[in-house]
Amino acid sequence: GKSLRNxxxxxxxxxxxxxxxxxxxxxxIMVRIMLLSAAVMASVTLSSAFTTSPAxxxxxxxxxxxxxxxxxxxxxFSSDFIEETPETTKARIQxxxxxxxxxxxxxxxxxxxQCGFSNTATQILNSFNLDFHTVDVLADESIRQGVKEFxxxxxxxxxxxxxxxxxxxxxMIEMYQSGExxxxxxxxxxDMV
Numbered sequence: 001g002k003s004l005r006n007x008x009x010x011x012x013x014x015x016x017x018x019x020x021x022x023x024x025x026x027x028x029i030m031v032r033i034m035l036l037s038a039a040v041m042a043s044v045t046l047s048s049a050f051t052t053s054p055a056x057x058x059x060x061x062x063x064x065x066x067x068x069x070x071x072x073x074x075x076x077f078s079s080d081f082i083e084e085t086p087e088t089t090k091a092r093i094q095x096x097x098x099x100x101x102x103x104x105x106x107x108x109x110x111x112x113x114q115c116g117f118s119n120t121a122t123q124i125l126n127s128f129n130l131d132f133h134t135v136d137v138l139a140d141e142s143i144r145q146g147v148k149e150f151x152x153x154x155x156x157x158x159x160x161x162x163x164x165x166x167x168x169x170x171x172m173i174e175m176y177q178s179g180e181x182x183x184x185x186x187x188x189x190x191d192m193v
Contacts, residue, residue, distance in 0.1 A: 101161070104132060146157070
């Protein structure tokens, strides 16, 4: 097999696309796939160039503009992006804190922590046999910076129990060893039931 150059592929794709018609539903699905692909490519490009998440540039609304014709224009999507402000980030964080009795802002997930401190925090919480919620700050730059301002604490991970900021992994270790964290967790577990 002879490899094709990018121009040849683009030209061939354009010719093939004109050969068939898509239904409105197929068009919407195709546009969603293209937008998702573009978002993934932008994420990779941005993360490698700036080591930031595309989430810091805006939030995509889940609703799409409905069109009556199968042809779509960029103006159909102009209202699908909303720039996130520090106030909206703070409100998102507050909603998370209010919604989850035990909440850990961390790097990575509880299944796959991305730093030693986050791993320590999840191991401590796992020792209490409770279902706690985590937020991966690496996946959302707005949350990563916003939670530091929200708590007035400069590092990640950050633990909240019953809506109260507890601290990072060092404080969690001290409170775990003293038994104080266990008491807080038991109270939070009772409140969950």
